[in-house]
Amino acid sequence: MERIDKKACRRFLEPVTPPSSDCGLFLVESLKYIVRTAVKIVGHRRLLILCLYARGETPGGRPKLAFTMFQASDSFITYDHDPDSKTRWRTAMLDNLDKEYGFSFRKCAFYSRPDEQRVLNFCKGRSEEGFNALGWMQVNIREKECRLRVRRRQQKVVREFQPLRPLPGDLGTWLGREILPAYFYYDAKKGAKKVRGVCSACGQESELEGVRHNAKGVCPRCGREFTMKSNRKHGFLCDRETASVVQRLRDGELVVRIIKVYRSHRRGESAFLDFYEETRVIVRQAKDGKFKAYPYHHSSYDMVLTPWKKGYPPVMFLYGPNFNAETCGYLYTRNLKRELNGTPWQYCQLEPFYQGVHDQMEVAPYLTAYRKYPAIEFFVKLKLFWLASQIAYRGNFHDGEDLLRQCLHELSANSSPNSDTTDVYRSDKSI
Ligand SMILES: [Zn+2]
Known part of the structure; x- marks a missing residue:
């Protein structure tokens, strides 16, 4: 992603004639900015430039240029003209410039039809509405940047674990035999003194006395302590x-x-x-x-x-x-x-x-x-x-x-x- 040349942009902060102060749009109370557009070659790149004008200080006064947005095909940046602004170059999308929900739709309007047409031609989006087309383009650029950032971050992790060897081959057996609780599964027989069953840890059969469901015992084969479970009685063991x-x-x-x-x-x-x-x-x-x-x-x-x-x-x-x-x-x-x-x-x-x-x-x-x-x-x-x-x-x-x-x-x-x-x-x- 190529960066936009800010130094070159400074020469194009107002490449359009400001809207006339008599323009009727300035009378619409809900509108905050009137947008004029231009397409220029800035620093060897073709950029769409949006100038956002606020109404003048006095009724009928000269409109005030508030923001100039430079839009390339893969990035964008905005110059803030407010002398008190702490950040001269803003990186926000058009919709987030003023921290208001639906900022571009509710608070902005194009000055003329050609101003909007330039945006539609530049963005080549499916939308027939200028702010919508630009909004989609900026969202796509943001997503692409985000994916790239994640990729770069994950590349570091991949490198980190490159020398990692596989887990020990007998890990599964070890977990089953020595770590998980052991059970002695048996089929209960009425009256029988000794009961045959299988130890879940070693998998071997043995005959035990005093077998009772849920009683504790020790496997004579592997020596692990287990809980006795009757095959007919035990429920779901997890x-x-x-x-x-x-x-x-x-x-x-x-x-x-x-x-x-x-x-x-x-x-x-x-x-x-x-x-x-x-x-x-x-x-x-x-x-x-x-x-x-x-x-x-x-x-x-x-x-x-x-x-x-x-x-x-x-x-x-x-x-x-x-x-x-x-x-x-x-x-x-x-x-x-x-x-x-x-x-x-x-x-x-x-x-x-x-x-x-x-x-x-x-x-x-x-x-x-x-x-x-x-x-x-x-x-x-x-x-x-x-x-x-x-x-x-x-x-x-x-x-x-x-x-x-x-x-x-x-x-x-x-x-x-x-x-x-x-x-x-x-x-x-x-x-
Ligand atoms: Zn055992």
Whole structure:
């Protein structure tokens, strides 16, 4: 899109003779501006020029030129003649020049038929009304500019994720076996002491005693705790969970990929499992030397090149919280050693920390906090998980001494630190 040469335009601020002050249109109270037009070659471009005249200061006085609009085939710009105006060159469409609804239709009129005909010839629109034709042309130009802007923005995101590798091949199996709640499906038999059933986690059959619908038990094959479900009784079972996969993106950069998994099971049918990636958080060193998290979320709205948009997804919808915005989840640990090796997080103890806290966690804050407070490594090695999580998720310390002082304070304030660790592995910023 070629820019309009403002310097050249300044020589064409009034290329028309002003309308006569006796013109009857100035007597129509509702009209604010009378429009005269011209088509000129300005700075090697053919431009349509619109001059908007307001009525003179005194009745019958010389009309005052208020705006001169320069319209090219792919852009437009307006010169504001008001000496008090803060913006000399306005970029608004004709309809938005005066911040009034239907400005061009209600407040403006062409001075003569040839003035309108020039606009119709220039805009080549389907409309037979001058302001309408110009309005459509300007709306189309705006839309084209908007699409270009979105494209440029999304090109950056595409480049950002270019080195990204596929998700681990066994992710689906892992989610189904280890993350989603397990069930023991059985066919009830009256009077039978032992009942045969299938564990949903490992898919193996086993015979158990004391089987009762909705009772808890442990799979003798895989050792997972499950809930017993009679094939004849259970209703629609639907579970959803969040999990994180950490991968290396570039040298010294990690990406935390947050996965949402759903599984539904209707009576008499086989279970259906689906998972998708909802959020990606890149952790890298910013220009100021600090390690920061750069989140992206999946949204098909306005998608041109990629569905990934900057920022976290909306936390709330009109009708309730957005599960997709949850970033706290289970951690896929099978690839961790390989992915973190040789990165600034090689010794961050993410896996021992996760195993130690036995809970879901938000990974990105831990990774950034580790770079800020490397002491986390030693706290985790000493199995001081509660202390490590305080530093990672609640920490805001000036220096090492401050950190130590606050840690000691926290320790003395909580005589039984393990009693209340719920929800500590989640940053304050998330939902
Ligand atoms: Zn099992």
